[in-house]
Amino acid sequence: MPSFRPVALLVSASLMAGCAVGPDYHRPDAPLSDRFLGQPVVEQRPAAMPASLVDWWEGFDDPALTEFVAKALEQNLDLAQASARVAQARAGLGAANAALLPSGNISGQAARSYQSVETPLGQVLNSTPGYDRYGSAYELNLDASWEVDLFGGLRRGREAALAEYQASEAGAAATRLAVAAQTADIYITVRGLQARLDIANQQVKTQQELLEKVQLLYSKGLAASYQVRQTEGALAQVQATVPVLQTGLDAAMNALDIMLGKPPGTHRTQLASAGSIPLAPQIKATGTPADLLRRRPDLIVAERRLAASNARIGEAVAEYYPKFSLSALLGSATAVSAGNLFTGGASQSAGALGLRWRLFDFGRINAQIDQAKGQEAEALAAYRQSVLRATEDVENAFSALVNRETQTTTLTRGEASLTQARQSSFIAYQKGTASLIDVLNADETLLQASDARAQARTESSRAAVAAFRALGGGWQPPEAEPVATR
Numbered sequence: 437m438p439s440f441r442p443v444a445l446l447v448s449a450s451l452m453a454g455c456a457v458g459p460d461y462h463r464p465d466a467p468l469s470d471r472f473l474g475q476p477v478v479e480q481r482p483a484a485m486p487a488s489l490v491d492w493w494e495g496f497d498d499p500a501l502t503e504f505v506a507k508a509l510e511q512n513l514d515l516a517q518a519s520a521r522v523a524q525a526r527a528g529l530g531a532a533n534a535a536l537l538p539s540g541n542i543s544g545q546a547a548r549s550y551q552s553v554e555t556p557l558g559q560v561l562n563s564t565p566g567y568d569r570y571g572s573a574y575e576l577n578l579d580a581s582w583e584v585d586l587f588g589g590l591r592r593g594r595e596a597a598l599a600e601y602q603a604s605e606a607g608a609a610a611t612r613l614a615v616a617a618q619t620a621d622i623y624i625t626v627r628g629l630q631a632r633l634d635i636a637n638q639q640v641k642t643q644q645e646l647l648e649k650v651q652l653l654y655s656k657g658l659a660a661s662y663q664v665r666q667t668e669g670a671l672a673q674v675q676a677t678v679p680v681l682q683t684g685l686d687a688a689m690n691a692l693d694i695m696l697g698k699p700p701g702t703h704r705t706q707l708a709s710a711g712s713i714p715l716a717p718q719i720k721a722t723g724t725p726a727d728l729l730r731r732r733p734d735l736i737v738a739e740r741r742l743a744a745s746n747a748r749i750g751e752a753v754a755e756y757y758p759k760f761s762l763s764a765l766l767g768s769a770t771a772v773s774a775g776n777l778f779t780g781g782a783s784q785s786a787g788a789l790g791l792r793w794r795l796f797d798f799g800r801i802n803a804q805i806d807q808a809k810g811q812e813a814e815a816l817a818a819y820r821q822s823v824l825r826a827t828e829d830v831e832n833a834f835s836a837l838v839n840r841e842t843q844t845t846t847l848t849r850g851e852a853s854l855t856q857a858r859q860s861s862f863i864a865y866q867k868g869t870a871s872l873i874d875v876l877n878a879d880e881t882l883l884q885a886s887d888a889r890a891q892a893r894t895e896s897s898r899a900a901v902a903a904f905r906a907l908g909g910g911w912q913p914p915e916a917e918p919v920a921t922r
Contacts (some may be wrong), residue, residue: 477834584759
């Protein structure tokens with residue numbers, strides 16, 4: 437077939453050159469500082485034990501926390517959805533790969549017909565000597581076709597599909613990190629609410645004991661009735677805090693069950709016994725802001741989506757150029773009998789060179805290119821914003837961690853002093869050198885300090901979780917598959 441030789445040479449030269457229209461992708465620069473503002477203080481803070489960025493939840497040294505995070509990573513339904521999205525993107529990449537390859541089909545048919553002699557055609561045929569109204573036809577063909585990707589439109593599509601698949605993988609990792617962090621955060625919240633509830637219940641008990649003593653003094657004429665009423669009012673105020681804390685605790689326990697993919701109440705018994713609030717561990721290897729670009733999966737998602745939108749521009753530009761396709765057919769057909777199907781006389785073949793060129797559709801192509809460029813500009817802005825917000829997350833988490841730990845230390849000292857002050861005021865009240873108001877004020881102040889200390893310790897541990905999440909949790913993306921476009 438000498439007429440196809442120039443086309444074959446053109447195809448070979450184009451494929452060897454590997455050219456693809458449209459802009460090649462280059463990772464955008466992200467101006468970042470050399471280190472985080474809060475990094476020196478965070479690295480110097482004393483902590484119970486260090487934690488790696490990979491399995492950071494183990495650094496809290498709480499077996500129940502580790503168990504719940506492990507269960508969530510196995511059972512969480514958000515992770516199941518993320519895995520399904522990865523499977524969809526993998527299928528899209530497979531379709532883009534298949535578009536670059538030839539496709540082949542096998543077709544065959546066997547037909548038996550009976551011709552009417554009442555039609556014009558049947559009357560003519562029936563007048564022919566030896567005409568048989570019965571007819572048979574047999575055919576078996578192998579046909580193949582291939583769209584020659586001269587200008588790289590299909591390769592740009594594959595490049596975009598690969599980037600979207602990588603984005604889906606990073607998205608699944610981001611979901612995994614979020615699930616681990618949310619589970620740890622909810623668990624710490626549960627322990628914090630249990631601690632606050634225990635403080636409130638202890639204060640209720642203390643107020644009840646005080647009321648009993650005031651009532652005893654009143655029965656002996658050593659206390660006035662208004663002192664009994666004051667004590668009853670103080671007791672009611674403390675008791676009123678218990679239902680509020682219990683409501684928050686129930687909601688947190690329900691949220692933890694949902695994170696584990698279970699109905700509310702599943703782990704209520706396991707959590708019934710109050711445990712201590714996990715201590716925030718030492719954060720090792722915080723890295724630099726630039727490390728976030730390689731370590732935070734949500735930034736990988738934004739960057740890969742930018743790469744995909746860049747490739748879509750080339751895919752749209754390729755519509756300016758003609759598209760060539762090669763097709764061929766090899767088969768056998770006969771109208772005599774099936775036994776003659778593969779004889780020399782029944783063989784048939786065909787070859788074709790196809791051309792499709794949208795010569796009078798450039799206005800629509802221009803619109804598609806402009807749309808692709810707009811999407812790329814949007815993805816670029818989203819990526820840069822994601823980088824800035826990632827560094828903001830880290831700085832905020834570092835600040836919260838350090839300041840909450842400082843607050844916890846201060847409140848712990850204050851709580852110890854207030855405990856002694858309350859004891860002294862009660863002894864003085866019994867001796868008649870202090871009023872009941874002094875005792876009630878001391879109780880109220882001590883309750884506030886103890887509750888604030890429990891909240892500060894809870895928030896410091898939650899800030900540590902937020903810091904691990906903001907740093908990317910140690911996730912490292914797989915090596916990106918190279919995409920040759922030029």
